Amino acid sequence: MSASLLLSIVTFIYLLSALLYTVFLVFKMPKIGVWGSILSIAGLIIQTIALAMRWIHSYEMGIGHAPLSNLYESLVFFAWSIVLLNIIFEFRYKIRSIGVLTLTLAFLSMAYASFSNDINSQIQPLLPALQSNWLLTHVTTCFLGYASFALSACISIVYLILKNKGGKWEGNNFLPSFNIMDELIYRSVVFGFLLLTLGIITGSVWANQAWGSYWSWDPKETWSLVTWFVYLILLHARYSKGWHGQKIAWLSVLGFGAVLFTYFGVNNLLSGLHSYA
Amino acid sequence: MKKNRSNNTLILKWLISFLSSIKLTIPLLFLITLASILGTIIPQNMSREIYIREYGLTFTSFMEKLGLFNMYHSHFFISLLTLLTINLLVCSLKRWKTDWHIAIKQWRPGHDSKNLKLISETTFNARPEIVIGRFKDVFKTFKTTNEEGLDDNNGLWWSGERGRWSRLSFYFVHFSILIILIGSVLSLGFGDKGFIIIKEGETKESFETRGKKQLKPLGFKIRCDKFSIEFHENGMPSAYTSDITIIQDNKNVFKGAVMVNAPLKFNGTSFYQNSYGSTLTAAILDVVDRKTGESHKISCKTGQDIQLPAGDGLIQVLAYTDNFEGLGPALRLAIKRQGKMPESFIIFKNIPDFDIKHRKDTITFLINKVDTGYYTVLEVKKDPGVPVVYIGFSMFILSLFLVFYFSHQKLAISVIPSQNGSSAKIYGSAHKSRFVYIQNIRNKIKKIAL
Numbered sequence: 001m002s003a004s005l006l007l008s009i010v011t012f013i014y015l016l017s018a019l020l021y022t023v024f025l026v027f028k029m030p031k032i033g034v035w036g037s038i039l040s041i042a043g044l045i046i047q048t049i050a051l052a053m054r055w056i057h058s059y060e061m062g063i064g065h066a067p068l069s070n071l072y073e074s075l076v077f078f079a080w081s082i083v084l085l086n087i088i089f090e091f092r093y094k095i096r097s098i099g100v101l102t103l104t105l106a107f108l109s110m111a112y113a114s115f116s117n118d119i120n121s122q123i124q125p126l127l128p129a130l131q132s133n134w135l136l137t138h139v140t141t142c143f144l145g146y147a148s149f150a151l152s153a154c155i156s157i158v159y160l161i162l163k164n165k166g167g168k169w170e171g172n173n174f175l176p177s178f179n180i181m182d183e184l185i186y187r188s189v190v191f192g193f194l195l196l197t198l199g200i201i202t203g204s205v206w207a208n209q210a211w212g213s214y215w216s217w218d219p220k221e222t223w224s225l226v227t228w229f230v231y232l233i234l235l236h237a238r239y240s241k242g243w244h245g246q247k248i249a250w251l252s253v254l255g256f257g258a259v260l261f262t263y264f265g266v267n268n269l270l271s272g273l274h275s276y277a
Numbered sequence: 278m279k280k281n282r283s284n285n286t287l288i289l290k291w292l293i294s295f296l297s298s299i300k301l302t303i304p305l306l307f308l309i310t311l312a313s314i315l316g317t318i319i320p321q322n323m324s325r326e327i328y329i330r331e332y333g334l335t336f337t338s339f340m341e342k343l344g345l346f347n348m349y350h351s352h353f354f355i356s357l358l359t360l361l362t363i364n365l366l367v368c369s370l371k372r373w374k375t376d377w378h379i380a381i382k383q384w385r386p387g388h389d390s391k392n393l394k395l396i397s398e399t400t401f402n403a404r405p406e407i408v409i410g411r412f413k414d415v416f417k418t419f420k421t422t423n424e425e426g427l428d429d430n431n432g433l434w435w436s437g438e439r440g441r442w443s444r445l446s447f448y449f450v451h452f453s454i455l456i457i458l459i460g461s462v463l464s465l466g467f468g469d470k471g472f473i474i475i476k477e478g479e480t481k482e483s484f485e486t487r488g489k490k491q492l493k494p495l496g497f498k499i500r501c502d503k504f505s506i507e508f509h510e511n512g513m514p515s516a517y518t519s520d521i522t523i524i525q526d527n528k529n530v531f532k533g534a535v536m537v538n539a540p541l542k543f544n545g546t547s548f549y550q551n552s553y554g555s556t557l558t559a560a561i562l563d564v565v566d567r568k569t570g571e572s573h574k575i576s577c578k579t580g581q582d583i584q585l586p587a588g589d590g591l592i593q594v595l596a597y598t599d600n601f602e603g604l605g606p607a608l609r610l611a612i613k614r615q616g617k618m619p620e621s622f623i624i625f626k627n628i629p630d631f632d633i634k635h636r637k638d639t640i641t642f643l644i645n646k647v648d649t650g651y652y653t654v655l656e657v658k659k660d661p662g663v664p665v666v667y668i669g670f671s672m673f674i675l676s677l678f679l680v681f682y683f684s685h686q687k688l689a690i691s692v693i694p695s696q697n698g699s700s701a702k703i704y705g706s707a708h709k710s711r712f713v714y715i716q717n718i719r720n721k722i723k724k725i726a727l
Contacts, residue, residue, distance in 0.1 A: 047625035063509065102327040110589060111439035125509040128517055128550075183712050190681045201670045210538045212470070212656040214666060215461070217349045220318045233303055239709075240299035270317055 001240055008049035011110040013043035015081070018103035025174055032078050033096045033174075036086070040103055042086060044083045051080065054123065063118035063125035063193060068139040071267075072121045073115035079106040081147030085188075089151060097175045140199075142199030142224075146259050149231075150194030153256035155185050156249035163246055173188060182244055185252050191209070193231050200224050219266045220274035226256040245262035282305040282354060297368040305361045310359065316348030362458060380444040385423050385688055388434035393689055393704035396715050400700045403727040406691040407431040408699050411725055412690055413437075413574040419688050420535040427691060436689035444708065449676035457669030461659070464662030469493065473548075475501040476556055478523065495657070496548060498524040502532075504553055504651035516640045517550050519653040537656060549656035555649045557597035560608060563643040564592075582613070587640065590614035595621065601650065602629065604648055612638075684709035689719065698727070 017039035024033030054067045067073045086102040089095065113119055126135075159181045162169050171177030176184070203221070208214035215221065234251040237243040243251075266274070280652045295301060302374060319340070320327070328337045328346060344351025386393060398439040401408050412435065413421070419437030427434055453527040471493065480500040483492045502520040508517045516536060523543050525532040535541045540549045557579050564586055573586040582591040591613045601607035605627040613619045624632050626644040652725045707714035 004635075018479060125511065125513055125515060128514060131516075164637040183710075185712075186710075194674075194677055194681060198674060201674065205667070205670070209540060210549070211546060214464075214538065214660045214663065217316065217332065222313050222317050226310050226313050229306055229313070233306045233310075235303055236299060236306070240302070249316070266317075 003050045003053040006046055006053070007110070008114060010047045010050065010079075011107060011114055013039055013046070014103055014107040014110060015167070016021060016137050017043060018100065018107055020097035021096070021103055021262070025100055028037065028174060029211050030173065031138065033099075035098055035175065036103070037090060037096060041087060042085055046079065047076070047080050051076070058123050060130070061123060063123070065130075066136045066139075067123075067127050068135060068143075069126055069130055070120065070124065072113050074121045074143060075109045075119070076140065078143050079109040080147060081115075082106045082109070082150055085147050085151050089184065089188070092175070093180070095176050095180075095184065098151070098154050098158065101157060102151055105150055105154065108138075129210055132206060132210065134202055134209070138202040138206055141195045141202060145192045145199050146263065147194030148188050148195060148225075149252075149256050149259050152185050152188035152192060152252045155181055155188065156252040159185065160247045161244065162255070163249075178245065181246065185248060186238065189231055189234060189252055189255070193228070196224070196228055196231070200228060218274060219270040220262065223262040223266050224257070227255060228264050230255040230258050278341070291630065293367060293371065296363055296443055298364075299368075302363050303362070304370070305357060307366060309361065311353075311593070312348060312354050314347065314505075319345050319348070321349075322347055325338060338445075362455070365451050365454065368722060369448055373448065375701065376403045376444045376448070379685070380441055383422050383668050384441070386435070386436050386687075386689060387423075387687075388425065388691055391539055393687075395702060397719055397722050398700070399703075399722060400695060400698065401415075401727040402698040404695055405431065405699045409433050409435050409690065410727060411727060412720045415721055415725060416688055419686070423689075427693065430694055431647045432691060432693040434689070434691050436687070437686065440683045440685050440689045443679060444685050446676055446679035446683065450680050453669050453672035453676055456522060456672060457666055459662075460662040460666030460669055463665055464660050467660055468658065468660040470719055472551060472659075473499070473655050475499065475519075475521075475655070477501055477650040479502055488663075490679040494641075496544065497530075499548075501653050504653040505670070506553070519549070519550060519655065520554075521670045535653075544699075545659055545661075547660075550653070551656040552654040554652055554654070555599045556652045557694050558598070558648045558649045558650045560594055561645040562592075563645045565641050565643060567634075567641055568641055585640065592642075596704055597647065597649070601625070606644070608647075610642060615696075617718075633720050684689045685713055 018037050020036035023029060024036055051067055052263060054073075055064075058064050058067070068077055082102050083106045086106075087098055088098065114121065117216050158175070159178065162175070163178070169175070169178050170240075171180065174183065175181075200221075203224070204214045207216070230251065234243075234248060234255060238248060323346070325337070325341075328340070331337075332340060340346060341678055344353055348354055363579070381509065403411075409424075416437060419439045421434040421437050423434065425434050426432065451481055469486065471484040473484040473495075475481050477525055478501070480498050481495075482498045483494045485492055500522045502522055504517075504519050506514055507516040508516075519535045521533060521535060521541070522529050523533075531539050531543060535548050535550045537550045540547050542548075560577050562575050562577060565571070566587075575583055575586070577583050577592065577594045579594050579597060582593050585592055593611045593613070595609040595611050597606070597608055599606050601623070604625055607623055607625045609621060609623050611619050613623045622632070622636060624642050624648065629643050632643065684707045686707040687705055690701055691704075692699045692701045703718065705715065705718055
């Protein structure tokens with residue numbers, strides 16, 4: 001079985017899992033929720049195998065490199081990271097409901113990678129600029145960070161919807177209380193911030209090695225810094241001004257907007273050195 | 278006089294509290310973010326003509342004054358960064374004393390302490406000593422800070438804490454930011470950046486700086502022995518390699534290769550593979566007499582005057598390009614004849630009759646053969662700031678991890694004997710992530726079965 005066929009199956013599994021999570025939440029059917037989780041785990045395992053196969057296959061082609069070198073591969077890895085973090089949060093903090101949004105996001109990322117005509121899914125050799133050990137650390141840290149911010153934004157959206165419905169929410173078996181959601185938004189932002197920092201720093205060290213400059217205000221660099229600043233504002237507002245709840249949730253959604261622009265907007269709308277993904 | 282002084286101290290106090298305030302931090306971060314975004318939308322460091330075409334003359338002058346075309350080096354941006362640095366420094370210095378005292382001094386609450394938050398109340402079927410013993414076992418990671426009997430009915434009190442030092446991780450984070458900033462100031466102030474263009478076989482001893490276009494000496498000589506490109510099967514480039522030799526005091530002291538992602542460092546100067554191009558080493562031209570069809574071969578090099586065969590002037594190759602607008606290799610030539618203005622024109626290797634058709638001279642030119650070689654463009658950098666920045670980077674990552682995942686946590690329990698055993702009150706606090714801390718403590722207490 002080929003890696004690309006497996007990835008198509010994974011796309012389908014994520015869609016199904018997202019649907020099951022929705023049924024679970026809308027019709028309050030706990031057993032369906034368990035199946036949503038099981039499917040997301042199965043999808044993650046198959047996707048991991050597919051990624052490993054793609055990696056091995058690139059070595060068989062004689063151009064061996066980690067499957068993290070272009071837009072297609074980054075979208076697939078983005079989906080993988082989101083699902084992984086969703087599972088971790090689900091087990092650690094016992095919240096199944098966020099899967100509705102996170103799995104939908106993972107599905108959209110996979111579907112965009114597979115079905116868009118502009119995205120090449122072939123395994124391609126690396127340009128000289130990408131031939132570096134930093135590729136693996138830089139891309140994984142950045143995208144795990146992005147995924148964590150995605151998770152945070154998903155929880156924030158749920159939080160804001162519930163809050164705007166009005167009334168108090170003490171939480172039930174399906175959705176945690178406002179306090180816990182607030183804490184989870186913060187936790188996922190913190191993890192994302194740590195990883196984005198690592199991503200920016202590894203990128204900076206890599207740029208210094210490849211081009212002789214650790215910071216050159218390239219649009220991609222600048223926008224990753226803009227994203228970093230948005231979350232920096234969030235953290236300072238929380239630590240020093242004691243912001244909680246809705247304000248933090250809005251900032252987290254804004255931050256994810258900056259993530260999306262850094263990821264897609266910069267390459268499509270601005271020109272710079274970072275043209276791979 | 279006295280009044281003046283007190284006014285001054287008032288102003289100073291206000292200034293310090295303003296400079297250390299979070300009310301300053303957040304607007305500053307917001308403005309820096311906004312300015313950074315503007316810098317990606319407005320094209321930076323283009324020529325004035327382009328801006329005038331885009332924004333009009335009045336707007337361009339206005340934007341130029343604001344520094345919008347060189348945003349990240351504008352006075353506005355630098356001032357914001359400086360103010361943020363001051364904010365960070367003053368804030369840290371102001372808070373330092375309090376946190377340092379907490380960090381070095383063991384927390385030792387008396388059992389009547391009122392400022393502790395009650396997080397749980399439970400009863401156990403065991404005597405107070407056993408309950409306390411069990412608690413100390415479950416919360417092993419907490420260091421005991423106080424243990425004493427309660428005055429009333431054989432009750433017991435225990436308190437413990439952990440992660441006291443994490444009060445300082447906040448300073449560690451801000452300190453590493455300062456280190457990174459110091460490193461970048463060193464880079465800007467003492468670093469030198471430029472590039473060097475070397476043909477294969479050529480030796481250079483200076484490089485050109487980017488901004489002011491000055492020539493600066495390297496302190497040694499560098500020779501490019503060979504430049505090569507390798508390709509993948511699908512035609513994509515796989516490697517650019519410049520083989521170079523470093524020469525000092527007329528001796529070859531070092532031989533090596535510069536590749537993308539593999540720079541070469543010598544005596545504090547780093548060389549990076551930047552780009553390349555091809556250059557003419559020699560061109561053989563056929564000079565054809567239009568009337569007789571008689572042909573002569575001449576050999577030229579770029580920038581050299583060569584006598585024309587008829588002896589009526591000089592010819593010089595001004596420039597060579599290996600692909601002129603998709604038409605293949607081309608030469609730009611100049612003919613100089615006495616008493617006439619020099620005439621410049623282009624001839625193509627792949628279009629032999631181009632010159633015959635386009636000029637009405639008595640002699641026409643054909644490219645017989647071009648010998649080309651590569652030249653390599655190396656980025657040259659001396660940057661004493663890099664190690665400092667890297668130290669700052671490592672410290673920053675480490676301290677972020679500490680600041681996010683460790684906090685100063687306190688725990689206290691008072692146990693009083695009751696009818697069937699004892700009843701316990703558990704108090705606690707954490708200086709960060711209080712909510713999760715309390716949740717965790719409650720979960721752990723639930724598991725204590727006595």
